[in-house]
Amino acid sequence: MTTQDPYSFGNPESEPEQDKRAEYRLTGRAGVTLELVAAEPGSGTEANIIQATSSDVSAGGMRLVTEEPLPPGALLPARVLLPGEEQGFELTVEVVWCRPMATDGQWQSGLCVLESGEANYLAWIEAMARVMEAG
Numbered sequence: 001m002t003t004q005d006p007y008s009f010g011n012p013e014s015e016p017e018q019d020k021r022a023e024y025r026l027t028g029r030a031g032v033t034l035e036l037v038a039a040e041p042g043s044g045t046e047a048n049i050i051q052a053t054s055s056d057v058s059a060g061g062m063r064l065v066t067e068e069p070l071p072p073g074a075l076l077p078a079r080v081l082l083p084g085e086e087q088g089f090e091l092t093v094e095v096v097w098c099r100p101m102a103t104d105g106q107w108q109s110g111l112c113v114l115e116s117g118e119a120n121y122l123a124w125i126e127a128m129a130r131v132m133e134a135g
Helices: 119-134
Strands: 031-037 048-058 061-066 075-081 089-100 107-113
Touching: 031 061, 061 089, 089 119
Parallel strands: none
Antiparallel strands: 031 048, 031 075, 048 061, 061 107, 075 089, 089 107
């Protein structure tokens, strides 16, 4: 990794009593695309897809900032693009919590990356290990 590492350990915005992660989290931005509602085959409708930015990531999850609330408990397909990685990661995530941000009408959500055993999930774990080593 270059000397301008986009990640660092910890999250100065987190409140220790609310931090329930079992892993280190890395502060840093990743681009995330979430599919909130899939397109119905043959209906001519489009999928409801939103773009989000992470404020921290770990192998098991991430915190996102979105323009709209995410429904807690929802299982969503996600595409995550980490800085320095050539390809995005197709993952399944669960919305664990969602709350409004105090100032700008945006929302913060905590997502859990679900273990799938598929190649994309394994590649995600390996990428996070590389980022942790470099951090």
